[in-house]
Amino acid sequence: MKQLEGGRTGQIWRNGDTVVRPSGAWTPTVHRFLRHLRRTGFQGAPEPIEISGEGQEVVSYVAGRVCEDLGDPSVGSERMLISAARLLSDFHSASEGFLEVDDEVQTWMLPPREPREIICHGDYAPYNIATVDDEAVGIIDFDTAHPAPHLWDLAYAVYRWAPLSDPANPGVAFSLDEQLRRAQIFCTAYGATAEERRDLPETIRGRLQALVDFMLASAAAGDETFTEDVDAGDARLYLGDITYIGRHRDRLLDALR
Known part of the structure; x- marks a missing residue:
C-alpha cells in the first residue's frame, strides 16, 4: 500500500484502485449517501466498498491531482475555479x-443545519478536489458531510476558493480585489441566486464560527486531530477571517451583484 499525502499522516493509504482510511460513527451513513450519489448518476465521488471491523473504511480511488495551493498556476486558474463551482452545483443536485429515501438511523460528524435541503460536503476546499487537465473532476473525504441548506456549503466553498482570507495570512495567494473577483466568478458558475448572493457574507461568517465552535469543543473533549489544529492556530485564523470578511462585507456584496 502507498501512503497518500495530505492530512492525517500515516492513516490514509492507497491500495491499488482503493483507498483505506479511518472510519467513524458516521461512516455507515456516509456510505449510504455515496451509494445514493451513484444511483443519481454522479460519478465524481468515491464508491463505498466496505467498513472493516478494524476501524477502517475502504472506498474507490478518485483519480486526479489534489493540491490545496491556490498559488499554483493550475489550481488557482480561472478555469479550475469555474469547474470547481460547476462540480459543486452538480453534487448538490x-x-x-x-x-x-434513506430510512435508516443517520449519524453525521457535524450537526445538521436547518433547513435540511441537501447533504452538504462540509469541506469543499481545493485539498478535497481531484483535478485533471486543470479542471475539477472529483470530490474526496466525505467525513464532514451533513444535512444543511445549499448556501451553507456554497459559503464555505467560496471562502476556500476565493479565498476570502486575510492576505496577511500564510499561503494566501490573492489580494482582496482578486478575492472579490473570484468570489463573483464562483457564484456565477455555481448558479447562485440573488438571495444567496445577498446572504453569502454573513453565512460565511456563521459557517466559520460554527467551525471554530466545533473545533474547540472537539479539542476540549480530547480529539487529538482537533487539538493539533487548535494548537497550530487554525481557530485563531478563522476568527481573524470572520473579522476580515465583516470589514469588507459591503465590497463583497457589491462584487457579488
Whole structure:
C-alpha cells in the first residue's frame, strides 16, 4: 500500500484502485449517501466498498491531482475555479432526495443545519478536489458531510476558493480585489441566486464560527486531530477571517451583484 499525502499522516493509504482510511460513527451513513450519489448518476465521488471491523473504511480511488495551493498556476486558474463551482452545483443536485429515501438511523460528524435541503460536503476546499487537465473532476473525504441548506456549503466553498482570507495570512495567494473577483466568478458558475448572493457574507461568517465552535469543543473533549489544529492556530485564523470578511462585507456584496 502507498501512503497518500495530505492530512492525517500515516492513516490514509492507497491500495491499488482503493483507498483505506479511518472510519467513524458516521461512516455507515456516509456510505449510504455515496451509494445514493451513484444511483443519481454522479460519478465524481468515491464508491463505498466496505467498513472493516478494524476501524477502517475502504472506498474507490478518485483519480486526479489534489493540491490545496491556490498559488499554483493550475489550481488557482480561472478555469479550475469555474469547474470547481460547476462540480459543486452538480453534487448538490445529486445529493437531493437522500434524506427522503434513506430510512435508516443517520449519524453525521457535524450537526445538521436547518433547513435540511441537501447533504452538504462540509469541506469543499481545493485539498478535497481531484483535478485533471486543470479542471475539477472529483470530490474526496466525505467525513464532514451533513444535512444543511445549499448556501451553507456554497459559503464555505467560496471562502476556500476565493479565498476570502486575510492576505496577511500564510499561503494566501490573492489580494482582496482578486478575492472579490473570484468570489463573483464562483457564484456565477455555481448558479447562485440573488438571495444567496445577498446572504453569502454573513453565512460565511456563521459557517466559520460554527467551525471554530466545533473545533474547540472537539479539542476540549480530547480529539487529538482537533487539538493539533487548535494548537497550530487554525481557530485563531478563522476568527481573524470572520473579522476580515465583516470589514469588507459591503465590497463583497457589491462584487457579488
